[in-house]
Amino acid sequence: MPQAKPAKPSITTYADHEVITPPNQLRGAVSTVRTRNPADDPVARAERALAELSGEFSGWMNEECERLHAARGDAKANGFNKSTHEALFRAAHDIKGEAATFGFPWVAALADSLCRLIEHTPDMTRIPLALVDQHVDAIRAIVRESSRPDIATVADKLIKKLREVTEDFLAQENRERPDYLDGILGPPPPTGDQF
Numbered sequence: 001m002p003q004a005k006p007a008k009p010s011i012t013t014y015a016d017h018e019v020i021t022p023p024n025q026l027r028g029a030v031s032t033v034r035t036r037n038p039a040d041d042p043v044a045r046a047e048r049a050l051a052e053l054s055g056e057f058s059g060w061m062n063e064e065c066e067r068l069h070a071a072r073g074d075a076k077a078n079g080f081n082k083s084t085h086e087a088l089f090r091a092a093h094d095i096k097g098e099a100a101t102f103g104f105p106w107v108a109a110l111a112d113s114l115c116r117l118i119e120h121t122p123d124m125t126r127i128p129l130a131l132v133d134q135h136v137d138a139i140r141a142i143v144r145e146s147s148r149p150d151i152a153t154v155a156d157k158l159i160k161k162l163r164e165v166t167e168d169f170l171a172q173e174n175r176e177r178p179d180y181l182d183g184i185l186g187p188p189p190p191t192g193d194q195f
Contacts, residue, residue: 106155
């Protein structure tokens with residue numbers, strides 16, 4: 001069977017310029033469903049699949065917390081170097097991205113604060129391990145105590161305080177770089193009623 005000739009672009013010429021419109025070849029790759037079966041809603045299918053997996057979320061978050069705990073222990077034992085710095089950042093960043101999906105929205109804000117500390121401290125050897133400990137311990141505690149009825153209040157206080165201390169530290173460490181400092185000091189994290 002001979003292949004169809006590729007469509008040519010259309011060219012519209014004006015007095016001082018031309019407009020070239022390439023052919024839309026994506027139309028051939030998309031199929032249209034003429035009769036939509038309400039029972040086959042892709043969003044509903046995705047939600048059902050997520051609901052089936054939700055029983056695993058707590059275990060997965062615990063594994064991520066253990067990975068963060070191990071990265072922190074490695075940084076404490078060996079100091080901050082390229083490897084320990086990257087491992088700690090990756091572990092915190094993964095938690096930041098997964099926490100809300102796994103049902104731990106407050107943990108995302110704490111992990112974000114830890115990521116900011118790691119990412120925006122100009123000299124990694126000056127990152128205070130006590131502040132890293134506070135972030136990691138807070139993340140692990142929120143995950144462990146997530147079923148408490150007052151978890152929102154406790155988490156909001158931890159987020160606010162750790163973010164405040166982190167921002168103060170970053171402001172001090174970046175005081176010689178005011179242009180950089182303007183770009184990293186951001187709005188406060190969301191509180192529990194915003195999740």
